[in-house]
Amino acid sequence: MNITFRQIRYFIAVAEARSVSGGSSAVGISQSAVTDAIRTLEIETGVTLFHRHAKGVTLTREGHQFLRHARSIISAIADLAGGVGREGEETVGNVRIGVTPVVTGYFLTDLLSRFRKLFPKIEIALVEDKRSYVEHMLVGGELDLALLIVSNLEERDAIDHEVLLRSECRAWMAPSHPLSDVDGLTLGDLENEPVVALQLDELEGLIDGIWGKFDHPPRVAWRTSSMEGVRSLVGTGAGITLLPDLVYRPWSLDGDRIVAKRTRETLPTVDIGVAWRRLTRHSEAASLFMETVHQHRR
Template sequence: MSLSLKNIRYFIAVAEAESITGATQSLNISQSVITEAIKSLEAELGATLFQRHARGMVLTHAGHQFLRHAHQILAAVRNAQQALSARPDTMVGRLNVGVTPMMTGYFLPYLLDRYRRVFPKVEIQLIEDRRDYLEHLLVNGELDVALLVVSNIENRQALEAETLMEVPWRVWLPANHPLRELGSLALTEIADEALIMLKIDELEESTHAWWRAAGLKPRTTLRTESVEAVRSLVATGAGLAILPDLLYRPWSLDGDRLEVRNILEEMPRLAIGVAWRRGSRSSEATQNFLIVAREHSRTHGRS
């Protein structure tokens, strides 16, 4: 089906005038053109839109339904035209963004840079906190949008979420570790190794769930909130780690190398995305942020 915007406009004119003759006067076109447009619409929709009678045209039930959608279609087109005609560098407003610690370091910077280059006059306020507190701020209307692990969201009745990228988990190990000779590692091969747990963004809770499902208990030697600490400890042989690939870098701050290996078991990927309050009317600044975030994840996301 390919609905013509011109035919939709003609349909609205006839519906408002309740006659083809009245529509010709407002549109300043011939009656035959409008008649053909209505016939074409009815054929494409597979429904009769008007009941014809001697005095004019009356909308059928299907016609009333389509009229509502027709107005929405034309409004959406007008909004798109206005958005494209406006210069992004002149747009102003305020945007309140919540981020969890992992998002601050490994997803936000380049996204924020991209947004600010396109919309330099929009004032951005950032709040970093735990996922549960960001949910509270979103529900209260204190945040416009939040970047977080959307698979962990609890208040799904009050919040809407969109996944921007899904990140696999991998095993981090030092460059001289015997297990690096294997292409992929099973959890049973890792269970007896010393493990370092990262506590940010509920990553530790996620990994514990996998261990329980596998009937294994990890030998945790250290729990930390520092990604750089994990990177350095793994690189120097203090233990292994299982972390999202988003966080991986091949070198520690001191220049020690670490490597990654895939996990043989099918592990649920980490869903990273955006959340906002359900039913709220998003500001133009928020809508543009979502557009930039989607584009950013397409061009820079890992799969």
């Protein structure tokens, strides 16, 4: 298999931009060169990495798997370039980190993998719970850091935070839905549609909050705490939903396709960040975790 670093870089750019034109702009290369690189990758891997459509591209199931490996390769090269050596391998200590379920499932794993490779002798104690309890433990000094949706923080007087990822909300629906091909979609177009509401972690109440800001009451037909349940219901045409790109996947477990569309209204973002108790002096292990977070974000 003959795959180059350049091809991997172009692939990541296109995947993140969701279009060849956006990816080529991000890397400063012509669209034809980026298209050739993607085509070569698909030939070399023997799989289709993108679904092509009139408005851009979306990753296939194999494309999502390749994206994760591609980012690991980029991270490994960045580690080599940064001169990571025995100093990191010999650093000892422990760090207590609070997380919420959505962060665990959609953000944490690659970051933890990177940190363990850099500092294998630092012990990580993870506590997963609801945001309110994670905040309580953080303020009480039982945690060094927390990774959670910071746009919902309640203890803002006692907690400092830094945004790591700002995730846009879009409307999800089945490709067969009459509105799936509508340009300039509005919440008004959706207000009479049956809605699938996710009752999970900090995303619970998100749909009600979005419609409440724009005075369009949702017609909630289904409520579920299962992310896969939401995807299955939407994919089979039972309803639509509004959720952040962070948790978007273009298919359900049964293989039903899901499309995500922006609305004319600017919807609230879901912001994932790292948080800590105000005026805290971080330990060496916690400081190294923060540095790894910054590298991961870049």
